[in-house]
Amino acid sequence: MQDSRKAIIAWSFYDWANSAFATTVMAGFFPIFFSSYWSVAHSAQQSTFYLGLANSLEAILVAILAPILGSIADKGSFKKRFLIFFTFLGCVMTVGLWFVQAGMWPLAVIFYILATVGFSGSLIFYDALLPAVASEKRVDFVSSLGYGMGYIGGGTLFLINVLMYLNPSWFGFADEIAAVKAAFVSVGIWWAVFTIPLIVFVKEPHFAHAKRSKRAVRDGLRQFAVTFKAIRDLKVVGIFLLAYWFYIDGVDTIIRMAVDYGSAIGFPASSLIVALLITQFVAFPSAIAYNLLGKRIGVKKALLVAIAAYCFIAVLGYFMSEIWHFYALACIIGLFQGGIQALSRSYYTRIIPTEFSAEFFGFYNMLGKFAAIIGPVLIGVVTLVSGSNRLGILSIIILFIIGGVLLWRVDEAEGATSLASFRSSMAAKELQKVSD
Template sequence: MQLNDKKAIFGWNMYDWANSSFATTIMAGFFPVFFKDFWNAGVDPTVSTARLGVANSLAGVLVALLAPVLGAIADRGTAKKKFLLFFAYLGILMSFSLFFVAQGRWFLAVVLYLFGSIGFSGSLVFYDSLLPAIVTEDKMDVVSGLGYGYGYLGGGLLFALNVWMSLKPATFGLIDAAQAVRFSFLSVAVWWAVFSIPLMVFVKEPKLAETVSKMTMVKDGLFQIQRTFREIRHLKMIFLFLAAYWMYIDGVDTVIRMAVDYGMSLGFKPSDLILALLLTQFIGFPAAIGFGYLGKKIGAKRGIFIAIAVYLFISIWAAFMTGKNEFYALAVVIGCVQGGIQSLSRSFYARIIPADKAAEYFGFYNMLGKFATVIGPVLMGGVGLLVRSMGFSSNIASRVSLSSLSLLFLIGGLLFYFVDEQKAAADMRYLAGNSLSSK
């Protein structure tokens, strides 16, 4: 496929538009609210927060274990789009099924959410790995930023519709807000399925010189994982970046997944929290695109440092906020950097990995990202329960638990400081020369 093809770039970006419906309406928006008020009705808020944290962490572990293996297998054949479609429709089916979960059935809701998160995250392994196949290196920051921009706009538009449904259910012929939320889960399934079509049509996966059987593809992929682990000592910059990414993206993902739950624990109204999320979405649209151009101008590394510094400030500021106006202000600041740190991290990583192993290496990238979500939610839940057990109120416990995220941004920023792109390029030259000499 010709690089920088406009239709391919559009199709690739539209998948971010499609799957972001799960991230906004379910993951960040209605699931935490519904989980606490509907599926955990009458349960202590600290307990429901811990349950949600465990659900997010289990999803992270399962995706983390699967991602590098699936990525390596996909690199041995032309299977990236097939794997992407499989995981996408797993997430779509789980989103659809949430509609049928009755009140108080929190465990069933967790199971469906768990597999929905696996579908969402698993598809991103293969979606990210297609970036080097559609654009040249000089356009990666901009196109990656466009992808996140499309995601914020598409996810935000559906989320706005769903919020309207929940606030004015009678307008849509619905009985109450609870029924509106359940229909919102159905809308995610439809949105995700329909807007995945452009990627399937316009993005053409590069063909290998040799065709291999499915069994050979699986066997070679598993062997490739072993070889890559042996190469770790020669790819210091890549793995130093992954360690840094592991830390700072943990804080980012935890903020995304737990922000609404945190606000509810402080006593804010669900409607105020949902509107703040909408604000983040629509600010995130131009901000993510802007960060792509910023990365092109000053370098992706500097752009990522700016975002890490802002998140460090956020994690401290949020622990002391008292009113909903502060929560709205916090939403604005998050919207300015959330998409930027995600898009520049993706394009930075795509630039320092071998292009012929993109799916495998993005498997490791997503593996560490998902293992990071094991630490963050459990850290918040665990610290909250510990402080609560010491006799402090739920309000204070929630504030202390959030402030602990600052450590992740500090450690991540420190590790990222030592990542050198030129040394990473030298690692790649060493790897290429070593591969040639071994043939």
């Protein structure tokens, strides 16, 4: 199964599928439409606060569910089933945005939260299938390929959606409102259709400890508690997760809040959309190329370079005043966004036991989502209290600095030793259960 070309391509196509939600909905039209249509009666600062709150509520739900569902998925080999369930939830809720009328911002928030739970929840199990698809030798490349496919796939549909928005009459729509609502529907359909290759061609490995549904739930909950304690012994995993917790928050916050920030400081919606397109198509080759940088200088050093670049991006964001500044920033973000995401994922596979991948990726996504609770709210609160969107965007530098310092302390050699001890301990416990 590992390194099968068909499985690798099918797995990568899920990034192509779900990235349409990240581009068209999360980063693109939802923030614009939320402030100009659903929350039009409120100020820009209030709209930013509501949007940040919605992102944080979604993050709390996923953070609570992620490690528990990951444990259950590992015990019963249910990764694909959970992925399909969350994908279905995300697709249905995204299409549902078509029915939300002007001024109904609470309903828009509910649909958005559930759709984003579907998006984020499916990624737990998508990431967890990576060790089944790629060997350690190819995992950096395959992870980067997935993100690269995501940027080109999400960017392609986003380009179509942008044309629908800018020229609604070309597509038979009465106005921009109808075009944006149709764009949400197109995302749900795109996401569902391009998930099919993964369902058909990616085979989930069935480990010897796989259990039936009811027993998998019981043992999965028990295993969650065991692994939570074990992470204290797997010191390197714990330090990496803390580092990831902070630095990926800054990345996710920029992805989710950049358009809202640009809109708040007076840039026109059409220019913001163009900037997002620039990011997508710069990020596609950059995600693949960053894999080569990781091979050349080491994955951890490549991650530290990206973290430093994001600190620079936040500073530039504070000072930008012209639309060409936003375009330049979009290019810089594109250079590092896919790289830091792809190499973080592949680096993590090296320091965890692959037979418990869903469970450990549950913790990985849990901490990422708990971090996403901090970032959007941090920007929202700083913006609301200070009255300055610029100070809000600058505040996320703190997260990158903390994440970089913690990542510097990760020792891979120590991690290999503790991982071997963990595997021996778990094997002994399984044998004890059998003998009992």
